[in-house]
Structure formats: structure tokens, C-alpha cells
Amino acid sequence: MPASHSESAEFVxxxxxxxxxxxxxxxxxxxxxxxxxxxxxxxxVRQAPEFxxxxxxxxxxxxxxxVDIDFVGLVRAMRDCGLIPVGLCGGxxxxxxxxxxxxxxxxxxxARHELPPPASAPKPKAAPPPAEVHTKIVEQxxxxxxxxxxxxxxxxxxxxxxxxxxxMADGNIHVYGxxxxxxxxxxxxxxxxxxxxxxxxxxxxxxxxxxxISENIDDSLRGVPVQIYLQDxxxxxxxx
Numbered sequence: 659m660p661a662s663h664s665e666s667a668e669f670v671x672x673x674x675x676x677x678x679x680x681x682x683x684x685x686x687x688x689x690x691x692x693x694x695x696x697x698x699x700x701x702x703v704r705q706a707p708e709f710x711x712x713x714x715x716x717x718x719x720x721x722x723x724x725v726d727i728d729f730v731g732l733v734r735a736m737r738d739c740g741l742i743p744v745g746l747c748g749g750x751x752x753x754x755x756x757x758x759x760x761x762x763x764x765x766x767x768x769a770r771h772e773l774p775p776p777a778s779a780p781k782p783k784a785a786p787p788p789a790e791v792h793t794k795i796v797e798q799x800x801x802x803x804x805x806x807x808x809x810x811x812x813x814x815x816x817x818x819x820x821x822x823x824x825x826m827a828d829g830n831i832h833v834y835g836x837x838x839x840x841x842x843x844x845x846x847x848x849x850x851x852x853x854x855x856x857x858x859x860x861x862x863x864x865x866x867x868x869x870x871i872s873e874n875i876d877d878s879l880r881g882v883p884v885q886i887y888l889q890d891x892x893x894x895x896x897x898x
Contacts, residue, residue, distance in 0.1 A: 683867075685736070685743075686718040692731035696738070703739045705871060715741050716766060720748030727753060729761035793829075800825060800839065807845075821861060830854070842869075843886075853886040858895070868893050 689695055703710045715736065719727065729746075736743045745766035746757045757763040792811040800806060800815060802822030812829035819825055823839035831843045833855035844851035844866040853863055858880055862871050865888045875895060883898050 683713060684716045684718050684747075685741075686721065687727070687732070688721055690722060690725060690727050692728050692735055695732065696735035699735055699739050699741075703741070707740070711740050713741055714744045717743055717746050717763070718748050719746065719753065723748065724750040724753065727756070729757045729763060733761045733763065794827075799835075802839070827851075837863075840864075849888050851887075854884075854898070856883050857881055858884045863893070863895070865893060870895070 685699075687695070717732070733743050743761075743763060745764040746754065747766050749757065749765070754765045758765065792808075793814060794806075794808045794811060795814045795816065796806060797816045799817040800819045800823040802820045804820075805824045806813065806815075806826065808827040808829070810828050812831070813825055813827040814832045814834070815825060816834050818835035819833055819837045819839045819841065821838040824842070825831060825833075825839065826842045826845050828844065828846045828848065828851075830851050831841050831853045833841065833853075835855075836857040836859055837855040838859045838861065840862040841853050841855070841860060842862075842864040843853050845864075847866055849866040849868075851865055853865065858875070860872065860875070862869055863875075863886050864870075865886065868888055868891065870893050879895050879897065884895050885898050886893065886895050888894070
């Protein structure tokens with residue numbers, strides 16, 4: 659006699675909980691004036707609406723430790739812009755309690771590379787590159803809605819990246835075809851990374867969090883081979 663659903667369920671795991679690393683953008687709060695914050699946030703989101711749409715985001719209040727913050731107003735401002743606030747870091751105990759009680763925010767810890775240095779500490783030197791960097795090669799087209807992320811290495815796409823697709827890597831990105839979607843290199847903060855593509859038609863390109871959207875890319879750089887890199891904190895797109 660076959661086992662019933664309830665009997666079978668006793669021997670089958672319904673879910674697993676595993677530890678893992680998730681790359682989250684961080685909103686570093688520098689003001690307690692929520693109208694001012696909301697206004698600037700709208701301006702930023704309007705520059706790249708698809709990039710920020712439904713984006714989960716952590717809130718860093720290291721710079722405002724132990725001051726009163728309107729967490730309800732902050733969460734409302736972020737959600738009005740289409741962002742999803744998921745947690746708070748860098749707060750004093752009373753700030754953490756207020757954020758949890760009044761705004762439903764969890765308290766999280768940033769990855770070590772994201773933590774700000776102490777005010778009295780000298781500016782740290784750039785970390786040396788890792789001893790081993792692996793490369794992921796994708797031979798098929800990256801289609802709309804697909805997202806590919808390479809942790810700790812480079813990404814090479816041998817075909818096109820369609821509009822609505824997103825490719826990300828901790829290292830460099832090479833696209834040997836048309837790049838129409840979004841490409842984000844150095845997503846863990848490596849500002850020395852580059853993006854190379856044979857035909858630039860991208861919706862957004864980013865190096866280490868510095869980005870340009872389609873409307874800000876010069877027409878003369880479209881449809882030609884280019885490299886993209888950072889110079890003096892500005893994103894440079896250059897024909898090759």
C-alpha cells in the first residue's frame with residue numbers, strides 16, 4: 659500500500675538552512691534629515707531605475723552612532739523609491755532596539771571589507787590580489803532575466819549578453835559579443851578591475867560600485883570594441 663503524503667513527508671526535508679555570502683548594496687546614512695535623504699535618494703534612483711528596482715539594501719549608520727534617527731521615515735523613504743531595506747549595521751544598542759521595535763529592521767554585520775576604518779587609523783593600503791583567481795567561461799548567450807555572478811574571479815562571455823540580463827564578477831569581465839544588459843565588475847570593491855566588450859550597447863556598466871547608465875554613454879562609443887575602467891574615481895569608457 660503506498661505511503662500517504664503525511665507519512666512520506668516525515669522522511670523528506672522540506673527545506674535546508676545553510677550559511678552563505680550575499681552581496682548587498684549598502685546605504686551609508688550621513689544625515690538624520692529624512693526629507694533631505696528622501697530627496698537625494700529619489701535623484702539617485704531616477705538615474706538607474708532598473709538597477710535599483712526592488713533592490714535589497716543594508717543601512718550603515720556608523721557615521722551617526724548614538725544619535726536619534728527616524729527609522730520609520732527612513733524605511734518609508736527607501737520603499738517609496740522601490741528599495742527593500744533588509745537590515746541595520748553600525749548602530750549603538752539603543753539604535754538597534756529602536757530600529758527593530760519601530761521599523762522591523764534586523765541587525766546585521768557587514769563583511770570585513772565593507773567595515774569603515776577607525777577615524778584615527780591611517781588609510782589602509784590596497785590589499786594584494788589573491789594568489790589564485792579562477793575564470794568562468796560562458797559559451798552560450800546570456801538571455802534576458804539571467805544573472806551570472808563569479809565570486810573571486812573573472813567572467814568571460816563568448817557570446818552576447820541580452821537586454822535585461824545581468825553579469826557580475828569580483829574580477830574583470832570580458833564579453834566577446836554584444837553587451838546589451840548590465841555588467842558589474844569588481845563588485846567586492848576591487849577598483850582596478852576592467853570590463854572589455856566587442857560591441858557596447860549596455861543598459862548599465864559598473865566598476866567597484868561606480869556606474870554609468872545607457873543615457874550617459876556617448877553615442878560614439880556604441881557598437882564598437884571598448885574597455886571600461888576607473889581613473890581618478892571616474893568611470894572611463896575607451897575604444898580599443
